[in-house]
Amino acid sequence: MLFNNDVESRQKILVVDDDPTNLHLLKTALSDLALILCSSGGLDALELASREQPSIILLDIEMPEMNGFEICTKLKNNPKTCNIAVIFVTAHNESTFEYKSLEHGGIDFIGKPIDISLCRLRVKNHLTLKQHEAALIEAKKDMQALVNQVPAYISYWSEDLNNLFNNDYNGKWLNLPHTATVTKHASEILPANLYFAIMERLELDQLHHEFEIKFANNLHQITYAQVHLTMAKSGTKFAGLLLTMTDISSIKQAKKQLNVENNRLRIMLNSIGDAVIATDKLAQITFMNPIAERLTGWVNRDAMGLHIDEVMNLCDASTKYKGQNPVTIALKEKRTVGMALNCQLTSQDGTVYRVEDSASPIKDDEGNITGAIIVFHDCSESVAMAVKMSHLANHDQLTDLPNRILLHDRVTHACNVARAHNKLVALLLIDIDHFKYVNDSFGHAHGDLIIKLVAKRLQSLIDPNATLARVGGDEFVLLLPHIKSASQIDTIANDIVQSTRTPFRIKGNEHTLSVSIGISIFPTDATRCEEMMTHADASMYRAKDLGRNRFCYFSQELENQLVKRNLLITQLRTAIDTEAIEVYFQPKLDLQTMEIVGAEALARLSTPDGQMISPLDFIPLAEEVGFIHELGKIILLKSCAVAKRWNDEGHDLRIAVNIAAKQFTNPNFCETVTNALELTGLRSKYLELEVTESALMHDFDEALSILNTLSSIGLTIAIDDFGTGYSSLSYLKYFPVNTLKIDQSFVKDMFVDEQSLDIVKAVVNLGKSLNLTLVAEGIESQQQLEQLQSLTCEQGQGYLFSKPLLLEQFNLLLQKQ
Ligand code: C2E
Ligand code: MG
Ligand code: MG
Numbered sequence: 060m061l062f063n064n065d066v067e068s069r070q071k072i073l074v075v076d077d078d079p080t081n082l083h084l085l086k087t088a089l090s091d092l093a094l095i096l097c098s099s100g101g102l103d104a105l106e107l108a109s110r111e112q113p114s115i116i117l118l119d120i121e122m123p124e125m126n127g128f129e130i131c132t133k134l135k136n137n138p139k140t141c142n143i144a145v146i147f148v149t150a151h152n153e154s155t156f157e158y159k160s161l162e163h164g165g166i167d168f169i170g171k172p173i174d175i176s177l178c179r180l181r182v183k184n185h186l187t188l189k190q191h192e193a194a195l196i197e198a199k200k201d202m203q204a205l206v207n208q209v210p211a212y213i214s215y216w217s218e219d220l221n222n223l224f225n226n227d228y229n230g231k232w233l234n235l236p237h238t239a240t241v242t243k244h245a246s247e248i249l250p251a252n253l254y255f256a257i258m259e260r261l262e263l264d265q266l267h268h269e270f271e272i273k274f275a276n277n278l279h280q281i282t283y284a285q286v287h288l289t290m291a292k293s294g295t296k297f298a299g300l301l302l303t304m305t306d307i308s309s310i311k312q313a314k315k316q317l318n319v320e321n322n323r324l325r326i327m328l329n330s331i332g333d334a335v336i337a338t339d340k341l342a343q344i345t346f347m348n349p350i351a352e353r354l355t356g357w358v359n360r361d362a363m364g365l366h367i368d369e370v371m372n373l374c375d376a377s378t379k380y381k382g383q384n385p386v387t388i389a390l391k392e393k394r395t396v397g398m399a400l401n402c403q404l405t406s407q408d409g410t411v412y413r414v415e416d417s418a419s420p421i422k423d424d425e426g427n428i429t430g431a432i433i434v435f436h437d438c439s440e441s442v443a444m445a446v447k448m449s450h451l452a453n454h455d456q457l458t459d460l461p462n463r464i465l466l467h468d469r470v471t472h473a474c475n476v477a478r479a480h481n482k483l484v485a486l487l488l489i490d491i492d493h494f495k496y497v498n499d500s501f502g503h504a505h506g507d508l509i510i511k512l513v514a515k516r517l518q519s520l521i522d523p524n525a526t527l528a529r530v531g532g533d534e535f536v537l538l539l540p541h542i543k544s545a546s547q548i549d550t551i552a553n554d555i556v557q558s559t560r561t562p563f564r565i566k567g568n569e570h571t572l573s574v575s576i577g578i579s580i581f582p583t584d585a586t587r588c589e590e591m592m593t594h595a596d597a598s599m600y601r602a603k604d605l606g607r608n609r610f611c612y613f614s615q616e617l618e619n620q621l622v623k624r625n626l627l628i629t630q631l632r633t634a635i636d637t638e639a640i641e642v643y644f645q646p647k648l649d650l651q652t653m654e655i656v657g658a659e660a661l662a663r664l665s666t667p668d669g670q671m672i673s674p675l676d677f678i679p680l681a682e683e684v685g686f687i688h689e690l691g692k693i694i695l696l697k698s699c700a701v702a703k704r705w706n707d708e709g710h711d712l713r714i715a716v717n718i719a720a721k722q723f724t725n726p727n728f729c730e731t732v733t734n735a736l737e738l739t740g741l742r743s744k745y746l747e748l749e750v751t752e753s754a755l756m757h758d759f760d761e762a763l764s765i766l767n768t769l770s771s772i773g774l775t776i777a778i779d780d781f782g783t784g785y786s787s788l789s790y791l792k793y794f795p796v797n798t799l800k801i802d803q804s805f806v807k808d809m810f811v812d813e814q815s816l817d818i819v820k821a822v823v824n825l826g827k828s829l830n831l832t833l834v835a836e837g838i839e840s841q842q843q844l845e846q847l848q849s850l851t852c853e854q855g856q857g858y859l860f861s862k863p864l865l866l867e868q869f870n871l872l873l874q875k876q
Contacts, residue, residue, distance in 0.1 A: 069094045070186050071113035075104040075130065076148065077122045081173070085117060085148075088175045089182055101125045105133055108140045114189040115182060117169070120149040120156070128163045135164040144185050148173065212284075212304040218297055220245040231279045232304065250275060257288060261297070266290045271307065283311040332436065334414075337421075339430045342367045342386050354414070354437055356407030367433070376403040376413060385418035386431045393428060395419040404435070413442040455529040457507055458514040466528035466536055470588040473540035474581045483542035484581040487552060488595035489517065491559075492573045492607040494533035501568070509570060512563045520554050536595070545580065545612075546683070549621045552576050552610040560608075575602035576610035584613040628684055630666055631677055635689050640664060642697045643863035646872060647715070647834060647856045650848050655876055657713040659749070659856060660698035661863045662690070682721040691722050692731050699739040699746060701866060706745060710873060715747040715777060720754035723761060729768045736774075743773035747798065750776065752784025755794060763793060770795035777834070782818055791829060799826045801852070803837025809846055816846075823850045 070093040074085045077100050086095045096111055098104040101124035108116060116134070120127035127147055134140040147160040147168040160168045167185065169178050206213055212232040214225035221244050228237045233248050240248050245257065253272050260268045268288040274281045284304040291299040328335050334351035338344050343366055347359045355362070355370050362370045367386045374381045385396040396418045404414045416435030420428045453465035461469065473484045491497075491513060498506040510533065517527050517535060526538040537555075542548060555576060562569045577599025585591040594613040602611040612618040634640050640662055647657040664672040681687040695716055702714035722728055736743055748769065755762045755778075766776055777798035778791075782805055801822050808815035819835070826833040835847050838857030847855055861872060 070115075070189065071096055071111055072182065072186075073098060073104070073108055073111065073113040073116045073143075075100050075116060075122075075127070076119040077124075078119070081119065081148070081171075084173060084175075085178070088173075088179060092179065092183055092186060100130070104130055105137075105140075108134055108143060109137060112139075113143060114193075115144045115146060115185050117146050117148050117182070118165070120147055120151070120160075128159065131163045131165060144189060146181065146185065210306065212302070214302045216245060216300040216302060218299050220300065222248065223299070232281065234279070253284075253286065256286070257300070257302070260288055261290070261300075266292070271311075272304075274308075280308060281306050282308040284308075333434050334436060336367065336371070336386075336433050337430060338367055338386055338390075338433075340390060340428050342384070342390055342431065344370055345430065350436075354404060354406060354412055354435070356410070371433075372405040373414075374403050374405070376401045379403075384433075385416055386433050389418040389420045389431045389433075390428060393420055411439075412437045413439040458511055458529050460514055460518075460535070461526055461528040463528065463530045466526065466530065466538065467588050469526045469528075469540075470538055470591060473538060474586070474588070474591075477540060477542075477581060480541070482540075483545070483548075483583070484591075485537075485539040485542050485548045486579050486581075486591045486595045487537040487539070487548070487555070487610070488530075488577040488592070488599045489535040489537060489555060489574050490576075490599050490603070491533040492575055492603070494572075497570065497572075505565065505568075508565050509563055509572070512565070513559070513572070516558055516561075516563075517555065520551070520558055536592075542580075545617055545621055546624060548578060548580070549625065552578060553625075556608060556610060573608035575599055575607045577602055577613070578610055579613040580617070583617070624680065627672070627677060627680055630672070631664065631681055631684075631686055631690070634664055635686055635693065638693055640690060640693050640697075641865075642694055642701070643865060644701070644714075644869040645856050645863040646861050646869065647713075647854050648860055650835075650844065650852055650855050655710075655712065655873060656854060657715060657747070658702075658869065659715040659863075660694060660701075660717070662694050662717075663863075678719055682719050687719050687721045688725050688731075691719065692735070695732065695735045696738065699735045699741045702745050703739045703741040705873070706741070713745050713747055713775070714741075715749050717749045717779065718754070720751065720757050723750075723754055723758065723765055729765055732769060732774070733772065736772075744775070746774040747777050748774060749779040749800065751779050752781070752790075755790060756784070759790075766794050777832075780836075782822055788825065796829075796831060798832040798834055800834045800836050803857070806835050806837045806843055806847070806857070807839070809843060819847075819852075820850060823852050827851075 072089055072093045073096045074082055074089075075098045076082050076085070079099075082097045082099070086097060089095055093114065096107055096113060098107050100119070100122040104116075104118075104125075118127045118130060122130075127149070131145050131147075134143060134145065144167075145163075145165045147156075147165045148171060149156060149160075149168060150171040152170050157168060167181055169181060206226045207228060209226065212225065212227055214227075215223040217223055222241055225233075225237070225240055227233055227235075227240060230236050233240060233250075235248055246254050249257070250272075252275075256270065256272060260270075266289060268286075270286050272284050272286050274284055283306075285307045287301075287303045289301040290297060291301065328346075328348040331348070332350065334354050335346070335348045336344060336351045336355075337346040343364050344362045347355070347357065347362055347370075352358055352362075355372075357365075357370050367384045371384055371386075373384060389396045402414050402416060404412045406412065414435045415438050416433055418431055418433040421430045421432060423429050453462060454460065455462045470484070470486065476482070477484045491510075494506070494509075497509060510529075514527070514529065514535065517537070521527055521537060521539075524540055526540075528536045528538070530536050537551070539548060539551065556574060559572050559574045562571045564570075577595040577597065579585055579591045579594035579598060581591060584594050598611040598613045602609050605611065612621065641664070643661045643663050644658040645661060646655045647659060648654065649656045662674045662678070664674075664677050666672065678687070678690075681690050698714050698716045702712060705712045725731070732746075732748075735741075736746065750762075750766075755766075770776060775797035776795060777800055778796055779800050780802040781799045783802045799822060801819055805815045805818045805822075809819055810816070823833055825831075832854065833852045835843075835852050835855040836857065838844055838847065838855045838859045840859060843857075844855065844859060861869075864872065
């Protein structure tokens, strides 16, 4: 408020004169310039001046009590009034007075009689000066206040480095009273290190310096200061220095604390067992600890700034699906992301680790995401351990085969699957015969080696779908899932019994072993795992009772069937090997002339004890066990040879040979037929092959190609049992068919149900329209014959004319004709 004009702050003028007229005159003349105070002189004037602090005193010199000079001297001697401008007013105008006035501290004088306008001008000028002075003082005060408030040390120094100014009023910076610092040389008052630091810099050709300095002065807890030096130059000469310092103790302290904290953190992160990676908010890497470096194969400095996905190659261990990195999710969803199960990390060098991880976002004070941290560790060992534990829990230690626990699980599963697919499951309990003897005589270690070898041999016999388990000292269980027929089981059980007869060699000893096997089958024998086990066990004991070295089924009936089947296989094998298969011939007649026009060759198997086995039993078995090709070849050769002889004897007979479906799967089938014709010398037109519809449909393309080849060499093709197979007749136009054989069931029922007769009629019509020869099978009665004759069916065979005959009997029949 330096230039305020209100009443309170109006400048004051004190007029001192013993003459009231003068007082009145001056008051009137100057009252518009300032507030005029009047005094008649003496002590009153001094007291008024001290109290009112006027800017100017107009002081008369000649006064009775105390003259003007005396008053002025007193004013100047009083610090409260010494700065008041004194203007003498006097009638003396000699120069000695002017001199005297100024000598006594006056700043001006006004002559009497007073020239009012000159007086006003002078007073006005002095007032203005005073005003400026006051303003300056105020400004200085303000500046001082400002400087005092700045929490910094501010100082000016002369070119000799004497202190000209400093704001260290309370000695906080230099630990000295303020008065003891001003005018003092820098070396006396500044701490030595600061002084030398300044001196060093003064040598340099640089105007401004900034540095930090340590303070030994702990009194006011200033330990560090930031120093700014600015040199003043006068021309090229050093003219002084501005030195400021700010207290950076707390910043230093905080930094130190931060460093300590950082170091502690770094040491901690470097020494913990977990991998740690920090990223910024874009998931770009800002830090990796050594474990993270090891697991990712990246070094910290190369990984810096890369996206987390580039450095952490994560995927699901089982599916290999590369999901989002937990860091990305944590950043996106602003939450901690728990560990991903089954996670796999592939390091740069290709090493694969199983890892567990979790990522968290990092937030600043205001809750903004600034980055994320992912912590993970290698759990490969624990995963491997878990796998191992589970393996141990489920496997036998000696043989590493599944144990009872795993077996139970597999059996239950196999039964469930079999139930759904209408299949069988077989459980074979295999017990080594007299194993106790081996153990007792050679020791348990030796016994263990044998068990291992037996396990190996058993395993070599089974397919990958089967499970071989060890359930006791010398007991194994073989689980066969997806079984179609009991004969499959029979083959495997037989293989096992046979293969164990081959001696086991251990450390120079040879052990001939045998096994007893008990077999139970789901769902025929049992429906639950436990039940299957007990039944297999019971059957195994039966095998032991029956003299060991064999297998027994839980179901006696099944066992009998299978025994019979095995016997039949053996007989068939022998018959093939000895060519003991017999061929019977059934005549085929022309139904108009009743003359024999051909014969059907029908195979017969007679056992050494004179038993006759039907082809309906042994042909399907031969197909199943793969003998049909050899069997078919023998029959074909025998039949062709017979037909050739008939031809040679002048009988124009065609021989019909049945071909089983399986025979078409033999790539050499056509060759077999042509070989038979060549070997016997029979002309192809005398050979007819009888095939069933189902044989043709089994592999359409294959059958078509075979029949085309055969037909091209001149033999004829008959469809056997026509009407019982496929309802679609369209295949007839694709295949080179010559004959249709009406199935005997229709002939038999012709007079039983009308449908059969209709079918026979339809087949005859169809044959005629396709220009095929028609043969009726199974004609047993005159009535049937007549009906067929009336339908103009061309040929027929049946018991009415003759049963299938041995060659000699057939020849007799021919002769009769
Ligand atoms: P198929 O080819 O339909 O042969 C006709 C069957 O009917 C023969 O039975 C024959 O003895 C019988 N049969 C003939 N006339 C009559 C009759 O008036 N009444 C009755 N009830 N039956 C009659 P078989 O010899 O037992 O042969 C059965 C089947 O075995 C044959 O049926 C044929 O499919 C097959 N088969 C026979 N021999 C062979 C062969 O050498 N190879 C092949 N792959 N299959 C053969
Ligand atoms: Mg036939
Ligand atoms: Mg037939």
